[in-house]
Amino acid sequence: MIAVENQALVSENAIPKEASDGFTVPESNAFGQSFRDYEASVRLSIVENTYRLNHINQTYDFVKRTREEYAKLNKAEMSIWEAIELLDSFVDESDPDLDEPQIQHLLQSAEAIRKDYPNEDWLHLTALIHDLGKVLFHSKFGSLPQWAVTGDTHPVGCAFDESIVYHKYFKENPDHNNPAYNTKLGIYSEGCGLENVLMSWGHDDYMYMVAKANGTTLPPAALFAIRYHSFYPLHKEGAYQYLMNEEDRENLKWVQTFNKYDLYSKSNVRIDVEKVKPYYESLIKKYFPEKLRW
Numbered sequence: 052m053i054a055v056e057n058q059a060l061v062s063e064n065a066i067p068k069e070a071s072d073g074f075t076v077p078e079s080n081a082f083g084q085s086f087r088d089y090e091a092s093v094r095l096s097i098v099e100n101t102y103r104l105n106h107i108n109q110t111y112d113f114v115k116r117t118r119e120e121y122a123k124l125n126k127a128e129m130s131i132w133e134a135i136e137l138l139d140s141f142v143d144e145s146d147p148d149l150d151e152p153q154i155q156h157l158l159q160s161a162e163a164i165r166k167d168y169p170n171e172d173w174l175h176l177t178a179l180i181h182d183l184g185k186v187l188f189h190s191k192f193g194s195l196p197q198w199a200v201t202g203d204t205h206p207v208g209c210a211f212d213e214s215i216v217y218h219k220y221f222k223e224n225p226d227h228n229n230p231a232y233n234t235k236l237g238i239y240s241e242g243c244g245l246e247n248v249l250m251s252w253g254h255d256d257y258m259y260m261v262a263k264a265n266g267t268t269l270p271p272a273a274l275f276a277i278r279y280h281s282f283y284p285l286h287k288e289g290a291y292q293y294l295m296n297e298e299d300r301e302n303l304k305w306v307q308t309f310n311k312y313d314l315y316s317k318s319n320v321r322i323d324v325e326k327v328k329p330y331y332e333s334l335i336k337k338y339f340p341e342k343l344r345w
């Protein structure tokens with residue numbers, strides 16, 4: 052803080068923006084605003100409305116029912132790249148930092164992580180597919196509304212933590228007044244492991260199910276990152292830590308690494324899809340079957 056007035060004081064032991072791993076956090080997003088600003092984003096009304104509906108409607112029962120329905124994987128049969136193309140005009144209404152089609156976000160985050168980890172091709176592919184579950188919006192997948200597809204995620208079946216964005220809208224969620232679900236642990240037990248926790252329904256858990264059930268050879272850390280990358284209350288705010296087990300704590304580090312590329316790669320400078328497609332097609336071939344059940 053003191054160093055702000057005196058540039059000369061910013062020496063090698065003052066690390067304001069650059070984290071110890073060398074990653075430089077950009078000052079502002081594509082709109083010239085700070086990242087994840089849920090009070091002043093130019094996209095505020097659309098973002099807030101998505102979360103309002105999310106918080107009112109994502110009850111334990113809704114999540115359980117919807118998850119069971121999509122676990123059937125009987126909605127479509129297609130390749131990873133075909134699914135990517137379904138996102139070529141889909142804009143995420145929960146995102147205060149981006150209004151580009153999601154195909155761009157997938158490629159931007161993959162290219163960003165590829166630059167810093169050139170030899171970890173599994174990370175490139177993880178980034179490429181991490182938001183692919185957003186195909187849930189498509190008519191082939193039952194045209195789910197954005198509140199059941201996009202946005203940060205949180206556990207259901209226990210109290211909604213104060214750190215969840217737009218927490219105030221939970222007041223209208225029936226679970227909020229249900230004594231079975233509104234205590235710190237709710238239906239869970241300390242250290243039960245995230246695998247046993249039901250998360251609000253959206254693109255993360257769906258893509259995790261798709262990747263796993265179709266026999267991907269991506270490592271467990273990749274599957275964990277896909278499944279929990281929107282769980283900001285945990286990976287950013289440190290809430291719900293008591294639900295994790297030892298394995299979750301190890302995997303969490305990967306989510307936090309991955310998150311920097313997911314969040315800070317968001318930009319209105321578009322990537323030439325055809326130019327990078329051959330590289331990503333080769334990764335898809337290495338880690339996935341040709342056609343997947345969705």
Ligand SMILES: O[C@H]1[C@H](O)[C@@H](O)[C@H](O)[C@@H](O)[C@H]1O
Pocket residue numbers: 143145146147182201202203204280281282283
């Ligand atoms: O608005 C964004 C977007 O929907 C992302 O895909 C999700 O992972 C983030 O958690 C959320 O903040």
Ligand SMILES: [Fe+2]
Pocket residue numbers: 181182254280281
């Ligand atoms: Fe996401």
Ligand SMILES: [Fe+2]
Pocket residue numbers: 156160181182313
């Ligand atoms: Fe993302």
